[in-house]
Amino acid sequence: MTATAVPARTRSTEGTPPGPRRPRGRGLGLVAWLAAVVFFLPIAWMALTSFHSEEDAATNPPSFGAALTLDGYREFFGTGGGASPWPALINSTVASLASTLLVLLLALPAAYALSIRPVKKWTxxxxxxxxxxxxxxxxxxxxxxLFAKNTGMLDNIWLLVILYTSMNLPIAVWMMQSFLSEVPVAIIEAAQIDGAKLPTILARVVAPIALPGIAATALICFIFSWNELLFARVLTGVVAETAPVFLTGFITSQGLFLAKVCAASLVVSLPVLAAGFAAQDKLVQGLSLGAVK
Incomplete structure (x- = not known):
């Protein structure tokens, strides 16, 4: 019998993997850029309005070529005789950082017990x-x-720290449980064989491996604490006033000062934006941890 020869064209193309689908990738990239622009436009518009005078900020349609000024920022920082925002900014910083630290200290052991050493009915x-x-x-x-009033805790920054900790702790435990479930149990068992106790294991073994997830959890808890308004509005007055409460003072019976509000909103948003930019790599790693097997 004579073997049938396979055409050279068929042999050369057989088993060749298909090429990348460039049109689909470009389309997804275009959609991503459009979404980024849509989300960025309000922030850019707020920043531009904050550098306008009140007369130019109130024009309709808005004036893009209006003269730029720092009057809104001067009024926000109290150089014109108004209230200083620094006490409110310091209170927000203390309440957000302290509550986030407490949440991490409490959520890490709880997540360890629910993931690496799961208890019964952990779900x-x-x-x-x-x-x-x-x-x-x-x-x-x-x-x-009523509890804060009877215990003398009204207008106390540490009451907000306790409340923010209790508010963020459930979501922190839920997030960190999924992050810690990716930690190899063999490494923990090796540390236990070497005589390491639980605090040492959490601090020197589990925490470094799950650092992206911990950073993502900390950033989300910080944002939630920084943006909280209702409790701060009702339970604080002058001493423990936070930045979001301070912002509501710009809306008076005389009207809405748009340029000043935009300047104040941009300044108050800067700590969250700076924290997100600084921890963006850890945030992406933490939120995608366990997504790819």
Missing amino acids: DVLFFFLSTKMLPIVAGLLPIY
């Missing part, structure tokens, strides 16, 4: 943690106010 425990976020904040506002 029910996670659901219980998450169910505490289903209660509307308004429903618990009156009891918390």
